Amino acid sequence: MSTGSVAIPLLKAAPEAEQIGDRLDGGPWRGLELCLGPAHVADDAALDRAVAVVREGTGDSGLSLTAEAPVAWPSGAFVRVDRLDEEARTGIERSAAFAAAIGSPVLTIHLFLPLDPAAFREAGRVDEGAVGEFLGFYAHACLSRGVEPLIENVPPVLRMRTGGVYLSPIGGHWRDLLDWRGKVPELGFTFDTSHAALFRSFAAAYPSSFGLRSDEGLELERYVEELGPHAQVAHVSDAHGLLGEGLPYGTGELELDPAVRRLGDLVPFIVAEINEADPARSSEMKAGYAEVERALSGPPPAPHRPTRRLRPDPFDWQVVLCRRDPVPAVLELQERFGGRRVLITGGAGSIGAELATLLLGFRPEQITLVDSHEASLAGDRRRRDAAALEPLSHVLCDIRDGGRLRAEMDRARPDVVFHLAAYKHVDWAESYPEEFVDTNLQGSWNVLRAAEATGVETVVVASTDKAALATSFYGRTKRFMEQLTAFAAHRSGGGRIAVRLVNVLGSAGSASDLFLRQARADVPLTVTDTGMTRYWITKGHAVTLATHGALLAREGVSLAGPADPALLTVGELAERIWRETGHDGAPAIDLLGIRRGETLSELLTGPDEELGDERHQGIAPIAGEIPTAGPAWVAERLPDHGGREEARKVWLEAMKRPGLLARGHAPADQTQ
Secondary structure: OOOOOOOEEEEEEOOOHHHHHHHHOOOOOOEEEEEOOHHHHOOHHHHHHHHHHHHHHHOOOOOEEEEEOOOEOOOOOEOOOOOOOHHHHHHHHHHHHHHHHHOOOEEEEEOOOOEOHHHHHHOOOOOHHHHHHHHHHHHHHHHOOOOEEEEEOOOOEEEOOOOOEEEOOOOOOHHHHHHHHHHOOOOEEEEEHHHHHHHHHHHHHOHHHHOOOOOOOOOHHHHHHHHHHHEEEEEEOEEEOOOEEEEOOOOOOOOHHHHHHHHHOOOOEEEEOOOOOOOOOOHHHHHHHHHHHHHHOOOOOOOOOOOOOOOOOOOOHHHHHOOOOOOOOHHHHHHHHOOOEEEEEOOOOHHHHHHHHHHHOOOOOEEEEEEOOHHHHHHHHHHOOHHHHOOEEEEEOOOOOHHHHHHHHHHHOOOEEEEOOOOOOHHHHHHOHHHHHHHHHHHHHHHHHHHHHOOOOEEEEEEEHHHOOOOOHHHHHHHHHHHHHHHHHHHHOOOEEEEEEOEEOOOOOOHHHHHHHHHHOOOOEEEOOOOOEEEEEOHHHHHHHHHHHHHHHHOOOOEEEEOOOEEEEHHHHHHHHHHHOOOOOOOOEEEOOOOOOOOOOOOOOOOOOEEOOOOEOOEEEEEOOOOOHHHHHHHHHOOOOOOHHHHHHHHHHHHOOHHHHOOOOOOOOOOO
16 A cells, blocks of 8 residues: 555564663654564463553553564464464454554564474475465454454574574465465555565575575565555565574665665555664664664655576476475574685586575675586576675686696685586496596595695585495496595594485486476487486485585584485386476387496495484485595505696506405494
């Protein structure tokens, strides 16, 4: 709605005498939003006390007052819009009664159903019938008391004061609020600027959690225009990254002035909702109130046209696997990567680029993408917007050139290195073993030595399940990479881990990527063998596997793998991709036959290894001795200043010695 006049700024307080007194000190102020807590709706007496406190604290001041419902009920259960039990009914009615008693024209409740990360990943479709019942009851409870019911958008990650991290499958996207207003027309909106910004940041970093492909259409201006016409209240604060919620005005990443000025034409009330270190004090909130007043008095904002970019591929690989991607351990990853420096080899590849995108959400100081493929580096740089490019450095460098790599490592000064650069096609390794030892072995040696020389804290090396049995030349190079990683850990005192990836759906050059392109073109799918079984994960799972590997490395784990990859035959995968691209029946298939070095089945672990319990979503340590005799043998023989030919001879000789790749039995405390 258009108010026809500038919105009224409000401060925020709980219905507690100390907080109300603090908020009203130093005025004049025009109004307050009163936020109920669980204790205020515990019983009728508690509700009466809350009303009395507000009336006594505000008196005949003429302040504008609005009300907000609790985020948890007296039992400690979170308010969930799909759970209308007796406690919820009572809590809603008391909240509406509070709003009416203090003269608030509105009551706000969050459109969320908080789930812990494990429950969120396993959750099925939202029970729309249950949500409709809850919101219908809520609307009736408010309207019967002359109060307008409002639903508020929520951030992607909810950090409750009771502890823990929660996610909600609804309420973050502006579209969710519009959809539910369409089903319950009595509902209006409360719009929160920092919640919108955090949801966009999460969608940019890891969109698959919410069934999105990117952050397209989630700009703050878009939220304002979509929700503003039906909003009565706006909560204004700044935001930063994935978790920086409710920050003081002007201290985060948002350009708030144009949004506030536009909201001033759309909503009656704008709340300076700033998270204070001490809720009993409100210095930052009052400063935010002053900023809101200043912005409201400014000129109308110029029309904003969001930058348009190429749309990402809309195909959802989670549907193919019939499972959701792991949820990143956001608190631990924020602590590990926020404000830190990261270097990624193979950084412009399909997995490296996705990894960089996830890490950008934690706002590192710098990410250096090292790659020898010029076109991939240029493509990555062109597809990112200006804000994402600021902390990114694109470096054209071949890891096989130890001197150049060391110079770039010195320049980047990373705290964490992700080593993803490698050759990966099994049949080519059989034909070109020299190239594979140059890149997978000498290149990895260069990365690990440069990391040691520059004092890198953590190195995560990408391995593969083909290293478990190492039946192919490629698998043997990857097993040797695991041993090099363990050898480097002994030399540097830890902080080195190898993480076994499996087949990553949609990655460049993969069979799955080819199947998708063929299915879309409606041509036969070229399959080596339909009965060949493989483990599969999405790119989202691959990047969480890598980042969670960095967490395990700090715990002393030296080898890890995916905790729960999907096991499908190549034929099953082809059929699923065919169906998901809109085809009926079985796909037409051209059988090519098994290539050199390939096997019909693969394992996650070898005979002397054991996959442990999931430590973070999607990753588990692998217990088993990782011998370092091979790397030690190579280290003694590699020439200090020799050329590529001399080094290649050493690596090839090592690869011919089966004893250097052998594994023994793990000591009981190997991964502790």
